[in-house]
Amino acid sequence: MKKNVLLILALGLLTACSGNMGRGIPAPVETRGQVIRAPAPEPVQPPVVGRVIEPIVEREVRPVEIIPPSEPVRPPTPASPVATLMASVDTAVAAGELEQAAALCERALRISPRDGYVWYRLASIRFQQQRYSDADGFARRALGFAGGDRGLVQAIDSLMARIAVAQRQ
Amino acid sequence: MTTSKRKTSSRKASKQPRWWPKYLLRFMLLGTVVVAVWCVWIDYEIRRDFSALQWALPARIYARPVELYVGAHQNAADFTDYLRRLGYIQTTRVTEPGQFNPAGSRIVLQTRGFAFWDGTEPSIALEVGFDGQRVSLLRAIQGGADVPLVRLEPVEIAQINPGTGEDRLPIGKEEIPQALVNAVIAVEDQRFYSHFGVDPIGIARALVANIRAGEIVQGGSTLTQQLVKNLYLNRERTMRRKIEEALMALALEIHFSKEDILYAYLNEVFLGQDGNRAIHGFALASQHYFGRPLQQLDLDELALLAGLPRGPSFYNPQRNPERATERRNVVLARMAAQGYITAEQLEDARGATLQVSARPTSRGGGYPVFMDMVRSDLARDYNADALRNEGLRIFTTLDVSMQASVEAMLDKSVQAVERPTKGEPAPLEAAVVITDATTGDVRALAGSRQSGYTGFNRALLADRPIGSLIKPAVYLAALESGNFNLSSVLADDPISMKLDNGDLWEPKNYENTTSGDVYFHDALERSLNLATVDLGMKVSVDRVAYMLSRLGHTDRIEPYPSLLLGAVNMTPVEVAQIYQTLASGGFRSPLRAVEAVTTGEGEPLERYGMETDQVADPASVFLLEYAMQGVFERGTAKTAAPRLDNQLPLAGKTGTTNDSRDSWFAGYGDDLVGVVWLGHDDNRETGLTGATGALRVWTDIMTKLDIQPRQSLPPADIQWQSVALRPVRVAGARNCLETRRLPFRVGALPDAAVSCESGGSLMERVFDRFRGW
Numbered sequence: 001m002k003k004n005v006l007l008i009l010a011l012g013l014l015t016a017c018s019g020n021m022g023r024g025i026p027a028p029v030e031t032r033g034q035v036i037r038a039p040a041p042e043p044v045q046p047p048v049v050g051r052v053i054e055p056i057v058e059r060e061v062r063p064v065e066i067i068p069p070s071e072p073v074r075p076p077t078p079a080s081p082v083a084t085l086m087a088s089v090d091t092a093v094a095a096g097e098l099e100q101a102a103a104l105c106e107r108a109l110r111i112s113p114r115d116g117y118v119w120y121r122l123a124s125i126r127f128q129q130q131r132y133s134d135a136d137g138f139a140r141r142a143l144g145f146a147g148g149d150r151g152l153v154q155a156i157d158s159l160m161a162r163i164a165v166a167q168r169q
Numbered sequence: 170m171t172t173s174k175r176k177t178s179s180r181k182a183s184k185q186p187r188w189w190p191k192y193l194l195r196f197m198l199l200g201t202v203v204v205a206v207w208c209v210w211i212d213y214e215i216r217r218d219f220s221a222l223q224w225a226l227p228a229r230i231y232a233r234p235v236e237l238y239v240g241a242h243q244n245a246a247d248f249t250d251y252l253r254r255l256g257y258i259q260t261t262r263v264t265e266p267g268q269f270n271p272a273g274s275r276i277v278l279q280t281r282g283f284a285f286w287d288g289t290e291p292s293i294a295l296e297v298g299f300d301g302q303r304v305s306l307l308r309a310i311q312g313g314a315d316v317p318l319v320r321l322e323p324v325e326i327a328q329i330n331p332g333t334g335e336d337r338l339p340i341g342k343e344e345i346p347q348a349l350v351n352a353v354i355a356v357e358d359q360r361f362y363s364h365f366g367v368d369p370i371g372i373a374r375a376l377v378a379n380i381r382a383g384e385i386v387q388g389g390s391t392l393t394q395q396l397v398k399n400l401y402l403n404r405e406r407t408m409r410r411k412i413e414e415a416l417m418a419l420a421l422e423i424h425f426s427k428e429d430i431l432y433a434y435l436n437e438v439f440l441g442q443d444g445n446r447a448i449h450g451f452a453l454a455s456q457h458y459f460g461r462p463l464q465q466l467d468l469d470e471l472a473l474l475a476g477l478p479r480g481p482s483f484y485n486p487q488r489n490p491e492r493a494t495e496r497r498n499v500v501l502a503r504m505a506a507q508g509y510i511t512a513e514q515l516e517d518a519r520g521a522t523l524q525v526s527a528r529p530t531s532r533g534g535g536y537p538v539f540m541d542m543v544r545s546d547l548a549r550d551y552n553a554d555a556l557r558n559e560g561l562r563i564f565t566t567l568d569v570s571m572q573a574s575v576e577a578m579l580d581k582s583v584q585a586v587e588r589p590t591k592g593e594p595a596p597l598e599a600a601v602v603i604t605d606a607t608t609g610d611v612r613a614l615a616g617s618r619q620s621g622y623t624g625f626n627r628a629l630l631a632d633r634p635i636g637s638l639i640k641p642a643v644y645l646a647a648l649e650s651g652n653f654n655l656s657s658v659l660a661d662d663p664i665s666m667k668l669d670n671g672d673l674w675e676p677k678n679y680e681n682t683t684s685g686d687v688y689f690h691d692a693l694e695r696s697l698n699l700a701t702v703d704l705g706m707k708v709s710v711d712r713v714a715y716m717l718s719r720l721g722h723t724d725r726i727e728p729y730p731s732l733l734l735g736a737v738n739m740t741p742v743e744v745a746q747i748y749q750t751l752a753s754g755g756f757r758s759p760l761r762a763v764e765a766v767t768t769g770e771g772e773p774l775e776r777y778g779m780e781t782d783q784v785a786d787p788a789s790v791f792l793l794e795y796a797m798q799g800v801f802e803r804g805t806a807k808t809a810a811p812r813l814d815n816q817l818p819l820a821g822k823t824g825t826t827n828d829s830r831d832s833w834f835a836g837y838g839d840d841l842v843g844v845v846w847l848g849h850d851d852n853r854e855t856g857l858t859g860a861t862g863a864l865r866v867w868t869d870i871m872t873k874l875d876i877q878p879r880q881s882l883p884p885a886d887i888q889w890q891s892v893a894l895r896p897v898r899v900a901g902a903r904n905c906l907e908t909r910r911l912p913f914r915v916g917a918l919p920d921a922a923v924s925c926e927s928g929g930s931l932m933e934r935v936f937d938r939f940r941g942w
Contacts, residue, residue: 079315079317080238080317081236081238081239081317081318083317084317085318099773099778100288102778103287103764103765104287106778109607109608109779110236110607110608111236111238113606113607113608113839114880114882122779134778134781134782136783137756137780137781137783138781140756140783141753141756141781141783144754144882144884147882
């Protein structure tokens with residue numbers, strides 16, 4: 001019994017030396033035969049900044065007009081297959097060939113399915129075609145892959161706001 | 170009286186000679202009128218039909234083309250196989266479109282170019298390098314510049330044929346090479362430009378030649394007569410038909426130019442048989458035998474085609490190359506004799522080696538399971554006549570290499586897990602669905618363990634209980650409710666429930682044991698039935714049914730408690746739709762087999778673009794996926810983990826139905842979603858669970874397809890926290906010595922009873938250590 005009390009006191013001292021004192025964080029502990037899972041799967045893109053995937057509707061928006069997205073947000077690296085396809089998307093959009101542009105975006109997504117910019121362009125094209133439900137879905141998917149690209153996130157937010165207004169009309 | 174009688178009879182006798190000419194004349198007159206009417210009718214018929222001549226053209230179905238770019242998932246062997254499917258000819262020096270030269274991990278080729286619905290892909294000579302499973306080099310031969318992206322021609326996987334079974338590629342007058350015209354005229358009808366549809370001199374010459382040879386070596390029919398015979402008449406050899414043929418030929422020559430007649434002949438003539446498909450016209454024959462358009466053929470190849478109408482089967486260059494070469498040389502000799510080619514051209518062409526395309530013969534019937542899905546999708550917008558007759562071009566999502574891998578693997582893989590059955594022996598059957606995890610494109614389908622099987626299409630039609638495959642929907646509904654998280658404690662204890670009909674429902678775990686208190690994620694990973702029912706009843710069966718419909722199940726669902734354990738029937742394709750939505754992070758994109766339809770000339774008619782709809786909260790789907798990855802790491806699929814070492818993490822779920830009648834596995838990586846079903850058509854027991862049957866087949870297929878690991882990005886409102894490894898319900902009883910870090914949504918963090926993140930006074934931690942000893 002005496003031995004146990006001494007043991008508890010000794011353990012208490014050891015625990016107090018663990019460096020987490022007063023911060024409310026438990027000391028690191030060993031598991032026995034169990035692997036502690038890594039905190040998160042290794043992301044392949046920059047981490048997502050704190051945004052909620054909801055259309056921002058409270059900001060003032062212009063009445064819905066069928067216009068192309070204000071400007072390309074993040075053209076991918078030149079000469080990559082996706083950049084080549086995106087250049088063709090620009091040409092198709094300029095020529096009013098929106099369905100062809102959408103198909104080119106889909107080709108790009110088969111090559112690079114996590115490219116938020118390509119999802120955003122597809123959302124913009126569907127918005128121009130007044131296919132608001134699809135535009136909304138693609139914009140939300142774009143947001144999930146936008147990572148820390150603030151410019152892209154803002155463009156997506158703006159598009160989602162316009163989609164929300166258009167859907168209400 | 171006697172005199173009178175004699176008189177009468179003599180009058181009768183004298184009348185007889187005058188009676189016959191009268192009737193004969195009338196009869197001849199009538200005959201002339203009939204023949205005249207017949208001629209007028211034939212003339213009318215020819216004018217009416219020939220001026221509006223249109224062939225019934227089959228719909229052509231294309232697979233998704235291979236896209237080449239540096240980094241593309243493609244190896245040299247599969248790519249070579251793809252080129253062979255396209256009918257490319259292997260050569261040591263690439264000089265023309267449709268040729269390739271493999272040299273180790275590099276392949277030099279010249280694409281043919283193709284008019285896709287969204288634009289034309291030009292022909293290009295390329296060098297393609299491979300580094301294992303990836304393309305490492307893509308360079309233009311001309312100029313040596315790197316090429317960012319090249320889309321190859323699509324493989325034609327099937328046709329929807331007209332009732333006649335005829336196939337052709339109509340070609341414009343200006344596209345017909347003059348050398349072909351010369352060759353055809355030289356060998357079939359050398360007086361074509363001087364006769365009037367029927368050629369008495371030609372008939373006499375043929376007669377003499379045949380008598381001399383003692384057999385039929387020449388025909389006396391003109392090209393015009395042959396055209397009439399093919400277009401309007403049957404093969405009957407009667408005098409009436411011969412006369413009709415001659416009259417029609419005359420009518421054609423009166424009303425139409427020689428050019429028109431020749432053009433129609435070149436498009437109409439029968440030039441070979443490919444399975445149930447009849448090859449008509451020189452343009453299609455060129456593609457069929459040489460894999461190149463007519464305009465790209467050399468003189469020797471054109472001469473070979475020109476020699477085919479005499480006996481398309483007898484002179485088939487693929488089956489009888491020697492005969493075909495002899496016939497080609499006869500054509501060339503006639504051309505030289507009639508002054509169409511010089512002696513030098515004759516010698517060059519005669520010396521050319523016959524190189525024909527080895528096009529696989531499976532075309533037209535090689536993908537029956539996928540074609541069922543294509544037909545079903547097209548039926549929404551096109552009637553059967555349009556598909557059979559209008560020459561539509563249909564662009565689908567099928568990945569021929571992936572389909573070939575699945576088919577090559579499936580029977581062997583099913584055989585490896587098959588167990589003897591009770592009663593009459595019956596083979597275990599299978600269905601497989603592989604889709605693109607991002608777009609929902611169907612990339613491969615199997616409706617039977619036997620490839621090319623045309624019977625019951627189990628991928629689309631086997632409507633079977635899905636068992637535990639439903640559990641992700643139960644757990645997702647719970648996570649979305651906000652009342653549960655991955656460390657919620659569920660009761661895996663015996664349940665007895667009185668149903669509305671008065672029956673008592675007493676579900677059991679698969680191993681007939683109970684686990685007591687278990688974590689939410691653990692219950693899904695280990696597929697615990699009792700814990701799932703505990704959870705589902707708290708969430709409500711209606712909510713689970715609603716979640717299923719949001720994920721993509723379209724049939725009406727009866728919200729009985731047994732739904733929680735998968736008492737709902739679905740086909741493998743319907744299951745794939747639900748798991749597709751999970752793989753997309755909660756975005757439902759309807760599975761798609763057809764991407765676009767164009768006219769035969771390439772004018773777009775319809776495009777079935779990708780659709781997407783957010784149906785579940787991304788954070789909840791992320792949390793669910795943690796547990797579904799745990800299925801491989803700790804749960805019912807952990808037996809597959811060693812074989813999937815290069816592919817993990819993957820997410821998936823096993824499914825087993827009552828008495829092991831169905832063995833399911835559905836799972837996904839970053840690029841692919843795969844569903845495998847095993848079972849018997851008569852619903853007998855398989856002796857397999859999801860883990861011992863379908864999972865093993867799924868693993869075989871997915872390792873072969875090199876499925877890519879999941880790389881799910883955590884949504885912004887996800888936090889990782891530590892919880893005690895063992896679940897407890899009582900505050901202060903948890904042991905933080907052994908912990909696991911789990912993801913949580915902000916606002917649904919772990920309960921204090923299990924959290925090892927923030928709690929813990931000094932004494933509690935001391936006691937944790939003490940308990941750990």
